[in-house]
Amino acid sequence: MLNKFRVVLSLLLIFGFSATVLGKERKDAYFAHMPGSYWVYEDQDGNELTRSATEKKEIGDETYSSFRYEPAVEDWIAYDYHIHPNFYQIGEERVKFLVREEAQKAVKARLNKEMGTLRLILRMMMEEFDLLYEIEAETEDAFYVLPTTSITFNEAWEAMQIxxxxxxxxxxPQDPEEIIFELTIVETGKVLGTENVETSAGTFENCLKIEYQTMTKVETSPSDQAPNPPGESVTTLWVAPNVGIVKFHQKREDIVLKTLPPPPHPLFKVSTTIKTLELKRYEVKSADSGVE
Incomplete structure (x- = not known):
């Protein structure tokens, strides 16, 4: 009986301490931010994105680390706040990306693309018909990337609300005169565990694997308009100690088009977009201006 108790106690200790692995980690260990550092990523089509760390900036009464990007964002449909923040902060409780303005532009651009597709198809199906629409979007100021106090695997936190x-x-005009869709998108994050990741920049050990998943609620007016479940997204980041983000994967469905009953037209389809980025080369500066 005593031996059995010791085995059970050992298992509890092992799993208890392995569940929360970052309570004693330096809180900036996974997000290098010294000016002069840079990271070059390659996407699924072979295009490069370069992120460079610049001087810190005061915004309001808070200090943020800042990035610049090459190429600069021109098409807001391609912008993604998980990988593309201009400002971020490593706080006492969490890492946050300051993304409100950019995220709003990206959400409106994606919804506008979907509505433009729907409008085109309806105009092709019905002569002398047009679909007029207006899009409004509001996001929180920050995307909450990661807690910095302690991290428990598979314990979720609210990362973003749109x-x-x-x-x-x-x-x-037809009856009803207008139809309104109100979308509430809540994105939660959780650390799935740690993995070793291999890219063309090298092999990175003990990377945090962080998954962000959306849950979208749709309310319609008139209320008798019953939409199908909307499209969702799943985004995964792999973050290496003393380096930063080394890998990105995202699967994103059309939000609005998936809620609609498919019109009988061959051009109508709900698309799923897969986007990837992997670290190709990098240089991370240390506090004394050396390379880590």
Whole structure:
């Protein structure tokens, strides 16, 4: 009986201490930010994105580390706040990316693309018909990347909340005169564990594997308009100690088009976008301006 108790106690200790692995880690260990550091990523199509750390900036009464990117963002559909923050902060409780303005532009651009597709198809199906629409979007100031106090594997936190409103009207007018979709997108994050990651920049050990998943609620007006479940997204970051993000994977479905009953037209389809980035080369400066 005593031996059995010792075995059980040992297992509890092992799993208890392995569940929370970062309580004693230096809170900036996974997010290098010294000016002069740079990271070059390659996407699924072979395109490069370079992120460079620049001087810290005061925004309001807070200090943020800052990045610049090459190439600069021109198409907001391609922007993703998980990988593309201009400002970020390693706080006492969490790492946050300051992304409000950019995230709003990206959400509106993606919804506008979906609505433009729907409008085109409806105009092809019906002569002298047009679909008029307006899109509003509101996001939180920050995307909460990671807690910095302690991390428990598979314990979720709210990372981001996005609200959007789409007002649709038919021309010529029909009944109902307008249909409104109100979207509330809540994105949660959780650390799945640690993995070794190999890219063309090298092999990175003990990377945090962080998964972010959306849950979208749709409310319609008139309320008798019953939408299908909306499209969702799953985004995964692999973050290496003393380096930063080394790998990114995202699977994203069309949000609005998936809620609609498919019109009988061959061009209508709900798309799923897969986007990847892997670290190709990098240089991380230390506090004394050396390379880590």
């Amino acid at each position: 609200k959007a409103k789409i007002t649709m009207r038919a021309d010529p």
